[in-house]
Amino acid sequence: MTDAPMTVLADPAVIAEEFAEALPGTFTHADAIAVGEEIVRLARSRDLAVAVSVMLGDHEVFRLALPGTSTGNDAWIRRKRNVAELTGEPSFLVGQRLAARGLGPVTPEMPEADYAPHGGAVPILVDGALLGSVTVSGLPPQDDHALVLEALRGALPR
Known part of the structure; x- marks a missing residue:
């Protein structure tokens, strides 16, 4: 990977709005499992090769x-x-903000060995608190991201 400018694939404002709309009101152990299972159901129905991880705090509840x-x-x-x-x-969203500024994925705060600002990881925030995250890998960045949002909307009540 290099620090070449990233490609703008989507408007960061739209990504932020869709993220806010997809956030659940609660996030329990059962919710984490339901989201993971929904991602797998969607991926299998579309013959997609993806890996999935759902975290609740520091605990990987679904993999x-x-x-x-x-x-x-x-x-x-x-x-x-x-x-x-x-x-x-x-x-x-983080990656697309960097791309919109003509920057690459490597920043001093996010060294490439430990961080990848590409689509697929969505934090789970409830009342502003980080409760966990849902991550997909295997598709193009925008598709990994879209699959997570679709599963959140499909598996959890609003």
Whole structure:
């Protein structure tokens, strides 16, 4: 990976609005499992090769890698999740803000070894508190992000 400018794929304001609309009012252990299962259901119905991780605090409540994924997806999950948990914003939003400024993914606050501001990790905020995160790896950045939001909307009550 280099620090070449990232590609603008979506308007950061739209990403932020969609994120805010997808956030649940609560997030329990059962909710974490339901979101993970919804991602797997959606991925299987579309024949998508993705790896999924759902965190509740520091506990990985749900983890699954569908056929066609690799250990590389595990590394992407860790790095994207680190971005979402550091910033309290979706990794796709962080990356698209950098891209809109003509910047690359590497910043002093987010070294490439531990952070990847690419789509797929969404923090779970309830009343402003970070309760967990949902991360998908395996698709293009905007598609990883969209799959997480779709599963949040489909699995959890608003």
